[in-house]
Amino acid sequence: MDQIEKYIEELMEKSTPDRPIWNIEKIMQGLKSTWNYIDGCMIKAILEMYAITKEDKYLKFADDFIDCKVNVDGTIEGYDVDELNIDNVNAGKTLFELFDLTGKEKYRKAIDLVYSQVAQMPRTKEGNFWHKNIYPNQVWLDGLYMCQPFYMEYETRFHDKKNYDDIFRQFFNVEKNMRDPKTGLYYHAYDSSRAMFWCDKVTGLSQNFWLRALGWFSMALLDTLDKADASAAGESYEKLKQIFVELMDAMLKYQDESGMWYQVVNFGGMDKNYLETSGSSIMAYALLKGVRLGFLPESYRAYGEKAFHGICDQYLSTDENGNLHLDGICLVAGLGGANRRPGTYDYYMSEPVVKDDAKGVGPFLLAYTEMLRLKK
Structure with missing residues (x-):
């Protein structure tokens, strides 16, 4: 366990807000890191480390990282509301915690700025937010995690x-349109217009069950429930909880003996398929x-522990210099776009x-x- 904290410290030490060592996409592109969901994931996790350990180094790092991206008037460096990219909402989650912990008024203003994007996101005919303005009429599982909590x-x-x-309805639409009744798993994406080359022209669905997307959706369900007032949400809260439980049950059927899950969940053992770290980590957390x-x-705890240890x-x-590394992470996966990603197994x-x-x-x-x- 101490080893893991040493690893996180090393990553923090080697990172600056402009060039965090964990944002491999930006490093590969040779670009400065501005406001993005990847850094948002990491800072959220570092804030959780602060919440559980109360060690100031975690709060200081997270605050310094976000502080230099948020201006006094609440505008955010590298963030453009008009891009209408749902991924960009994700880092906004860190602002609530940092506002509570530091009292900085600019964080409160930045929260309102991010919310202004939520208020103007275009929607599918069913009422779900588009994934991005450049992906019209498309709902991706990832987007539920990026925005709904x-x-x-x-x-x-x-x-x-x-x-x-509205929030509950967007989840219920996903369950209705994107869940496979046979496996209980969810397809990566849905095109409400049935226009994209990657989708089934009858169902609008992409072809496969991608682990990290299922993970993002699991976290979306869990973290949205966690932020909801159950007494105000009534039956919808119970229904959303049921969707979460059913998804966990479906995923457990595909848990490998190693404790992990495969990149394409239901094709474990198929040629080229591999045990993937990010989605397995999300499942452990969920x-x-x-x-x-x-x-x-309570009995499900053992499955989560098995996943983590796996x-x-x-x-x-550990490398030859004694530094820890976490491998097996799929860098990125999506559908359509400039590379015309088809969503096939290959x-x-x-x-x-x-x-x-x-x-x-x-x-x-x-x-x-x-x-x-758990240890506490």
């Missing part, structure tokens, strides 16, 4: 819960936190597998904080 926290804290129904919040039976055994290793196998990227390290650290809570 932020949306729920804002509504609960600052908006008299006026849009609770199972452990789900038990802690009382959404899952990742450590499989992919946490496509998911073709994306780079990297070490130490925040899309794996952030969820791994979140799972680790749940392991620490």
Whole structure:
């Protein structure tokens, strides 16, 4: 366990807000890191480390990192509301915590700025936010995680819960349109217009069950429930909880004996398929936190612990200089776009597998904080 904290410290020491060592995409592009969901994942996890350990170094790092991106008037460096990219909402979650912990008024203003994007996101005919303005009529599982917990926290804290129904309805639409009744798993994406080359022209669905997308959706359900006022949400809260529990049950059927899950979940053992770190870390977190919040039976804790230890055994290793690395992380996966990503099995196998990227390290650290809570 101490080893993991040493690893996180090393990543923090080697990172600046402009060039965090965990943002492999930006490093590969040779670009400065501005406001993005990847750093948001990592800073959220570091804030969780502060919440559980109360060690100032975590709060100081997170505050310094976000502080230099947020201007006094609440505008954010590198963030443009008009881009209407749902990924950019994710880092906004850190602002609630930092506002509470530091009292900096600019964080409160920045929260309102991010919320202004939520208020103007274009929607599918069913009422769900588009994933991005450049991906019209498309709902991706990832997007539920990027936006809905932020949306729920804002509504609960600052908006008299006026849009609770909207939040719940977006999840219920996903369950209705994107869940496969045979496996209980969810397809990566849905095109409400049926226009994209990657979708089934009858159902609008992409072809496969991608692990990290299922993970993001699991966390979206869990973290949105966590930020909701259950008494105000009534039956919708119970229904959302049921969707979460059913998804955990579906995922457990595909848990490998190693404790991990495969990149394309239902094709374990198929050629090129591999045990993937980021999605497995998210599942470890979801199972452990789900038990802690009382959404899952106590017996499910063992599955979460098995997942966490499986990742450590499989992919946490030391290099010749004694530095720890977390490997087995799918760098990125999506649909359409400039590369015309088709969402086939071979496509998911073709994306780079990297070490130490925040899309794996952030969820791994979140799972680790749940392991620490167990010890307490």
